[in-house]
Amino acid sequence: MSGDPQGAVGQGAVGQGAVAQGTVGQGAVGRGAVGQSVLRREDDYLLRGQGRFVDDLPAPLNTLHLAFVLSPYAHARILSIDVSEARALDGVVDVLTGTDLAAMVKPIAAQIELPGYSFNTRDVLAIDEVRFAGEAVAVVVAESAYLAEDGVELVDVDYEPLPALTEIGEATDPDAPQVNPTVPGNVYYEGRFATEGVDAGFEAAAHVISEDFHSSRVTAVPIEPRGCLAVPEHAGNLVFYSSTQIHHLLRTALAEFLDVAESTLRVVVPDVGGGFGIKAALYPEEFVCAALALRLRRPVKWIQDRYEALLTDVHARDNHYRVQAAVDDDGIVLALKAEIRTNGGAYSALPFGCTLETTGGARMIVGPYRITEYTYTATAVATHTAPVLAYRGVAQPVCFMAIEGIMDRIARRLELDPAEVRLRNMVPTAELPWTNIVGVRYDTGSFVESLEQAMEMANYDEFRARQEAQGRLVDGKYRGIGICTFTEVSGTGAPGWRARGLTRLPGFDSGTIKVEPTGKVTAFVSHAHSGQGHFTTFAQVVADELGARLEDVTVVEGDTAAGPYGTNTFASRSAVTGGGALIRASEKARLKLARLAAAMLESTPEDIVVAGGQLHVAGVPSRALSFGEVAETAYAMNTFDLPEGESFGIEETDFYDPPLVTMANATHIAQVAVDAGDGTVDIEGYTVVHDCGRVINPMIVDGQVMGGVAQGIGEALMEEFVYDADGQVRTATLADYLLPSSVDVPNFQIAHIESPSIDAVGGFKGVGEGGLIGAVPSIVNAVADALFDLGVNVNTKPLRPALLSRLIREA
Amino acid sequence: MTDEYEVTVTVNGRNRASRVEARRLLADFLRHDLGLTGTHIGCEQGVCGACTVLLDGRTARSCLHFAVAVDGSDIRTVEDLADLDELHPIQEMFHQKHALQCGFCTPGFLLTAVELLESTPDPDEATIREALMNNVCRCTGYANIVDAVAEAAVQLRQGRQP
Numbered sequence: 001m002s003g004d005p006q007g008a009v010g011q012g013a014v015g016q017g018a019v020a021q022g023t024v025g026q027g028a029v030g031r032g033a034v035g036q037s038v039l040r041r042e043d044d045y046l047l048r049g050q051g052r053f054v055d056d057l058p059a060p061l062n063t064l065h066l067a068f069v070l071s072p073y074a075h076a077r078i079l080s081i082d083v084s085e086a087r088a089l090d091g092v093v094d095v096l097t098g099t100d101l102a103a104m105v106k107p108i109a110a111q112i113e114l115p116g117y118s119f120n121t122r123d124v125l126a127i128d129e130v131r132f133a134g135e136a137v138a139v140v141v142a143e144s145a146y147l148a149e150d151g152v153e154l155v156d157v158d159y160e161p162l163p164a165l166t167e168i169g170e171a172t173d174p175d176a177p178q179v180n181p182t183v184p185g186n187v188y189y190e191g192r193f194a195t196e197g198v199d200a201g202f203e204a205a206a207h208v209i210s211e212d213f214h215s216s217r218v219t220a221v222p223i224e225p226r227g228c229l230a231v232p233e234h235a236g237n238l239v240f241y242s243s244t245q246i247h248h249l250l251r252t253a254l255a256e257f258l259d260v261a262e263s264t265l266r267v268v269v270p271d272v273g274g275g276f277g278i279k280a281a282l283y284p285e286e287f288v289c290a291a292l293a294l295r296l297r298r299p300v301k302w303i304q305d306r307y308e309a310l311l312t313d314v315h316a317r318d319n320h321y322r323v324q325a326a327v328d329d330d331g332i333v334l335a336l337k338a339e340i341r342t343n344g345g346a347y348s349a350l351p352f353g354c355t356l357e358t359t360g361g362a363r364m365i366v367g368p369y370r371i372t373e374y375t376y377t378a379t380a381v382a383t384h385t386a387p388v389l390a391y392r393g394v395a396q397p398v399c400f401m402a403i404e405g406i407m408d409r410i411a412r413r414l415e416l417d418p419a420e421v422r423l424r425n426m427v428p429t430a431e432l433p434w435t436n437i438v439g440v441r442y443d444t445g446s447f448v449e450s451l452e453q454a455m456e457m458a459n460y461d462e463f464r465a466r467q468e469a470q471g472r473l474v475d476g477k478y479r480g481i482g483i484c485t486f487t488e489v490s491g492t493g494a495p496g497w498r499a500r501g502l503t504r505l506p507g508f509d510s511g512t513i514k515v516e517p518t519g520k521v522t523a524f525v526s527h528a529h530s531g532q533g534h535f536t537t538f539a540q541v542v543a544d545e546l547g548a549r550l551e552d553v554t555v556v557e558g559d560t561a562a563g564p565y566g567t568n569t570f571a572s573r574s575a576v577t578g579g580g581a582l583i584r585a586s587e588k589a590r591l592k593l594a595r596l597a598a599a600m601l602e603s604t605p606e607d608i609v610v611a612g613g614q615l616h617v618a619g620v621p622s623r624a625l626s627f628g629e630v631a632e633t634a635y636a637m638n639t640f641d642l643p644e645g646e647s648f649g650i651e652e653t654d655f656y657d658p659p660l661v662t663m664a665n666a667t668h669i670a671q672v673a674v675d676a677g678d679g680t681v682d683i684e685g686y687t688v689v690h691d692c693g694r695v696i697n698p699m700i701v702d703g704q705v706m707g708g709v710a711q712g713i714g715e716a717l718m719e720e721f722v723y724d725a726d727g728q729v730r731t732a733t734l735a736d737y738l739l740p741s742s743v744d745v746p747n748f749q750i751a752h753i754e755s756p757s758i759d760a761v762g763g764f765k766g767v768g769e770g771g772l773i774g775a776v777p778s779i780v781n782a783v784a785d786a787l788f789d790l791g792v793n794v795n796t797k798p799l800r801p802a803l804l805s806r807l808i809r810e811a
Numbered sequence: 812m813t814d815e816y817e818v819t820v821t822v823n824g825r826n827r828a829s830r831v832e833a834r835r836l837l838a839d840f841l842r843h844d845l846g847l848t849g850t851h852i853g854c855e856q857g858v859c860g861a862c863t864v865l866l867d868g869r870t871a872r873s874c875l876h877f878a879v880a881v882d883g884s885d886i887r888t889v890e891d892l893a894d895l896d897e898l899h900p901i902q903e904m905f906h907q908k909h910a911l912q913c914g915f916c917t918p919g920f921l922l923t924a925v926e927l928l929e930s931t932p933d934p935d936e937a938t939i940r941e942a943l944m945n946n947v948c949r950c951t952g953y954a955n956i957v958d959a960v961a962e963a964a965v966q967l968r969q970g971r972q973p
Contacts, residue, residue, distance in 0.1 A: 039909075042914065043905065043914075047906060049890045051915070053851065222949055224915040273851070274950055306853070306854040531912035531913030703912055707952045710949075734858035734859055735856065741947060742941075742944050742946075742953040742957065743941060745952050745953045746954075
């Protein structure tokens with residue numbers, strides 16, 4: 001089987017302990033924990049069925065349960081809501097509507113500071129008007145989840161249906177209904193950018209290559225639906241358990257919109273069953289649940305069902321791209337124009353806002369290419385559909401489908417190989433660091449190398465030769481090969497968010513290293529996992545940087561009461577920001593250990609070597625103390641006086657805000673067979689060469705890549721969230737919204753190139769999203785290549801059998 | 812409030828008797844009445860497979876059964892696979908092969924794999940993929956799960972006791 005999780009080609013060249021020999025309190029030299037495929041600590045309890053997801057937490061016996069009344073209409077006036085029958089039901093404690101909740105929760109709003117952005121707010125339960133199918137209009141509070149559902153059935157809402165719009169193209173029609181009262185013309189935002197020489201580039205061009213690309217709406221579908229449990233504690237405090245990716249941001253938002261003291265709130269993230277970005281949104285249900293727990297002075301719990309998840313989780317990717325490239329006779333892109341329109345849905349969702357995909361696509365589309373003249377217009381429109389926010393890859397699967405589709409079209413026009421066109425336009429490694437046309441710095445990378453290595457692994461040249469010799473149609477299947485070489489935004493710092501109008505999104509994360517009295521190490525980090533293996537990977541980082549034994553390090557995260565503030569876990573941040581913060585905190589703690597050990601051993605800190613949970617005098621391994629022996633001094637648990645100037649304990653905190661962004665890169669190559677009869681697509685080969693800088697745990701990195709590719713296969717070939725013309729949902733179950741299964745996803749070949757970041761502490765770059773980003777364009781390009789002889793234009797996704805068989809028939 | 816009915820089942824080898832509403836889902840009964848929260852609910856539509864248990868030895872969606880309707884049956888859940896010291900060989904291979912990430916779908920995959928390997932001790936890759944195709948994993952991309960089941964089959968054939 002080719003999906004070998006240990007198969008990291010090029011591993012080991014880099015990735016040794018980052019601490020140089022000879023520094024004060026130097027760390028372990030040689031083979032560190034970082035770079036090893038350490039098996040996960042998370043596995044044992046999850047495999048035993050002892051995971052504690054939010055619905056698994058023991059709720060207090062007097063817990064109340066919520067169920068929401070969802071609008072069946074995409075757009076309607078609420079004429080009346082009769083809750084009397086529901087409220088009379090035995091076991092129902094209360095039924096509340098939008099006006100009731102408005103007294104407890106302010107309208108929620110994303111804070112976006114972009115010129116021309118139309119600020120808009122959302123009531124946590126709709127008042128007077130509903131704006132998408134599934135928007136909640138009332139909530140039933142009952143003694144059990146079953147009774148709450150019974151109550152929902154008895155709430156009688158009288159709606160006056162109104163015309164709905166769902167498509168980007170309809171939103172700006174002059175006679176279109178206005179979705180949101182503060183969003184004139186249904187345009188949330190329109191951004192523009194242009195360099196001076198774009199027109200000159202197009203005038204000088206030998207060829208202008210243009211295409212419109214369309215991307216279907218999808219949603220992440222983590223297998224665990226969302227949920228939360230709010231438990232009032234003493235003195236009016238509230239402990240709020242949520243399946244969120246952003247516990248600190250959630251706590252701040254709860255404080256703001258509920259108007260309670262942030263210090264009385266504690267947000268705890270239990271195990272989370274996949275997030276993929278959709279759990280990095282702040283949802284109305286969370287505010288309602290917290291508000292009702294405080295109001296009713298009882299624990300309140302809400303667990304979403306799948307129908308609600310599909311309708312109300314944030315969606316993604318409903319985008320149109322019109323791209324034009326001015327190209328010379330060698331296939332070099334002289335200038336690029338992009339007209340990007342994104343469907344933001346009915347409200348600008350928190351915390352990133354409806355412009356996330358808009359500004360993301362506009363800024364990322366230039367990718368690994370030397371685009372020196374560039375202009376874009378980027379528009380986010382409002383429609384009567386679910387709000388759109390983050391899903392793994394944010395904008396990048398689509399903007400790379402566009403630019404990589406353009407590269408293939410250049411190749412076809414000029415009769416060049418698609419790989420050759422890419423190589424001619426790429427920024428070569430020798431020219432890095434390089435700052436792209438929108439000001440994003442690529443510090444290190446391997447665009448050319450990743451493409452060349454992927455071509456070799458995929459036997460690209462042989463495939464092309466076979467195609468040449470035999471033609472594309474063999475045994476009833478059209479075979480094609482598709483490339484996507486791309487940059488992957490990760491580890492975004494505050495400057496990166498500010499550049500996109502997200503001035504209230506911090507960027508930094510925090511780490512605290514606590515060496516306990518027994519010498520064991522607790523590492524607190526401001527992240528929250530949803531399957532990434534943080535308990536393992538962060539321990540690897542700390543072990544190396546502190547000089548501790550891996551088994552002595554315990555990682556604690558996902559709790560606002562444990563450790564300082566941070567920006568939390570989304571957008572491929574954790575290795576970069578959490579890793580960076582833990583490295584800095586570890587260094588402080590290591591230095592303190594060295595100072596204490598030096599005093600105890602009558603040496604100097606400069607001469608203390610820290611490794612394997614021991615501190616010894618350089619060159620004299622026998623003059624050694626364990627972490628525990630040194631910690632006893634710090635905690636006054638022996639007869640050794642704390643040296644002058646030292647404080648008690650060993651507890652060090654630091655923060656890390658990465659640069660603008662930390663740019664990873666990769667190449668994906670997909671080989672497909674399209675059935676000439678029924679249009680089904682088989683993926684016959686899939687190759688990834690990924691560069692996320694210094695790799696912490698190759699096994700986990702490969703897992704991230706493979707999982708991302710699987711989601712990309714779904715997005716490219718089957719997933720589509722469908723509204724009909726009236727805004728009714730056609731994909732309200734997982735039997736309609738199709739996810740890839742074990743027979744749809746092939747085995748992979750994966751290799752890594754390690755180009756450690758020189759801008760980010762630790763050299764790490766993110767890896768969470770690349771799998772998905774590269775899969776969509778490479779598969780779409782492969783299908784286009786397979787059908788090349790038919791002269792059909794493949795510029796949309798998903799590429800379902802019905803679409804492809806029609807294209808083949810009509811060719 | 813609806814009437815309650817007596818239900819007596821064997822769960823993981825233990826006799827369990829309880830009174831439940833007729834509409835109580837088996838999944839909720841296991842999770843919230845018996846405290847066996849390893850069985851997860853992902854869709855309540857019978858599609859995702861996270862709630863898979865073994866019902867009289869065969870995989871079943873516990874979200875599509877009412878507890879009263881399985882009165883008298885023998886049920887195995889993920890909590891029954893390991894002993895205090897050692898994981899079941901299938902679980903151990905999931906660990907070794909990194910066949911889980913968030914772990915939410917994992918119990919359903921494990922029980923599906925148990926059923927497969929009890930009936931087909933030496934499955935090829937295609938057989939494994941087909942057996943797993945009704946369980947959805949959104950994290951792993953499946954390859955490591957397929958590997959883990961294949962390797963567990965080897966271990967079990969070599970006589971490692973579950």
